[in-house]
Amino acid sequence: MEFESTPEQEAIADSVRNFVKREYDFEQRQALAASTDGLSRDNWATYAELGWLGAGLSEDAGGYGGSSVEYAIIAEQLGKALALEPFVATVTTLKTLEALGTAPQAKELAERIVTGETIAILAHGEAAARGDPRIVEAVAAHANGVWTISGRKSLIVGAPGADLLLVSAGVDEGLGLFVVPRDANGLHISPYRTVDNFRVADLGFDSVAAEPIATGTTVLPAIEIGIDHGTVTLCAEAVGAMDAALWMTRDYLKTRQQFGQPIGNFQALQHRMADMLIQCELARSMLFQGLHALGLEDNARRRGVSATKVTIAEAGLFVGRQAIQLHGAIGMTEECAIGHYYKRLFAIAHLHGDGDTHLERFASLAN
């Protein structure tokens, strides 16, 4: 066992640090959040050029040969800067394609995603599923050699800016995964913002013509693998955001004066900060555990990933809430960065299934 990064992994982390230093100070981030697209295509090209999109994908699947450890390293640094591009959604998509394995279309599409040529987003989640990937009500019908999809997908991160959607839908046996261009007839996109200013959409499909990538009983297990990898990557992003919020708050306590001294002198606040640090350390530890679990057989993987999400959702909310609390009223303002960390952690707690969903999944699986 080795918890330290390799020199190659450290170089990746550095490349992300340099990027966010250049492109993602808080003012730049807020300007991007307020722009029409809410993200930067130029940034996305940089993600691709610097090799981040393929960094955690096997060569067989069209990537550069790493594992989700590389994705986690990248996501942590992006999380510190609250970067707005759909990195986690793309990891989820790529890992789903990787898990589908043999389909030649899957590799060809993954390569286009990795080079930044195409933004393709997995559209799997549905409102009533509440983060349980096994629940899919959308259906696909096959007639006269043409597949059509009907149903609804919910809270699809990155969908408003995607070129292609990879849509799951029920077929006679199991699920199908289908490619749908974003301008397809019968596809209704309702774009909106989440509290953290990520662009998402609800999708309605009314007999939308679609190209299958794969159909059958192997599709759901592949999607579950993809989502689990995405969940751990999301947790890495949360760890980055928590770390940034923790130290930003520490710095504030050293400078903010009340009662004739820095408020960091008060033991009540020191203990709160110590509790925040404890939560950050537990979260980081569970991130390692989650990365470990991704290499295990199906049920052990599911348990390990759910344990990670339960811990990090809760820890992230605690750190985010307390970061605002220790800032006082200034932390409630839009112009202060700390509240935006809370909002990102609030969103992350829900995304990919909230704490309750993952607690239930963990409990339902035998050890």
Added chain:
Amino acid sequence: MDLRFDPELSTFRSEVRAFIAANLPPDIAHRGWHDYHAYRPDIQRWTEILCKQGWSAPHWPVEYGGTGWSPIQNFIWHEELRLAGAPVHDRSSLELVGPVIYTFGTQQQKDYFLPKILSGEHWWCQGFSEPGSGSDLARLRTRADVDGDHYVVNGQKTWTSEAHWADWIFTLVRTDQEVKPQAGISFLLIDMKSEGLTRRPIWSIDEGLTLNETFFDNVRVPKENLVGEAGKGWGYAKFLLTNERTMSAEVPHSKRDIVQLKRIAAQTMKNGKPLSDDPIFRSKIAKAEIDVTALEWAVLRLLFAKGEHAETAVASVVKTRGAELRQTLAELSAQALGDHGIAMTPDPESEHVMRSDGLAPPIMEEGVGIVSKAIFRRATTIYGGTNEIQRTLIAKTVLGL
């Protein structure tokens, strides 16, 4: 000891409920149920209706326009207002400055200001906090210097809630630079239209507007706007803040939030069944309801308390707990909404919206306003004295530490 509710209270409840049902305009109730930030036109219209009935400040002494209702009757009144979706009234006027004026003000101040609060004509905001003095309020630096018949005010206030709606601001200002910090503070009433007074909106993280910065640049204030004695402002502020803390338990509002939470959970689905059938979520709602019940009985004890023993500290107990429960309830309601529970949903009807890009989801009616509330309620444990300050107060005044 008799732990039964007086049967006459249920008659009272029916009466006020019937009055609200017959008189609260439906459009106001609709917006009130969404529970975004104060919307003056709605509150003013509703206050005018209440004023005709003589109910716009029921808890005030009868001689100043109150009803003579008992504290428990006032509590029931608030429960019924919240359940009906009545907008949360202008608290700065009714709960804060009004009682200060009728307790410490001159006859002239009472005659001029109180009727205008009762009718809704005047809207007040609170000018206490400054950039350098929040929790440490006694170190405030805004100064008021005597010049003939006037005070000349210079300085800056911040977190002035609802200043964008307000006609008047009640302030703590330093009138004596020589004495101990608390002893040099006075309580001064200032017209928001005064020359030299400017305001800057501060957007909060729910993308709503309630906070402001207020700047005073040689603002001339007639001396007759001083409340009570110069240098006694700190005492008046403590009186006022205790009132604020008692109110800020917000039990009627939290009981309403439980109703709303249950409605949302009954309408949102989890795997083919209403979320309210889900054992995990159902037990979370139950726990929240039990927590609100405990707080309610703490407040009932306070309402029936005789004498004033450690009143400030007891107010801190219910403020601390109430503020935390308000956060829990709003976050739980957002969770009940599912995917739309993390969607940014600024007030669709407000003229004060930070960004109007139309990027809001097709959210269920009962859920409108919930997410903004969940985000904004991070402030409940900060405003009116942070929960850390409240706990220090409890430790010092009750526990003697």
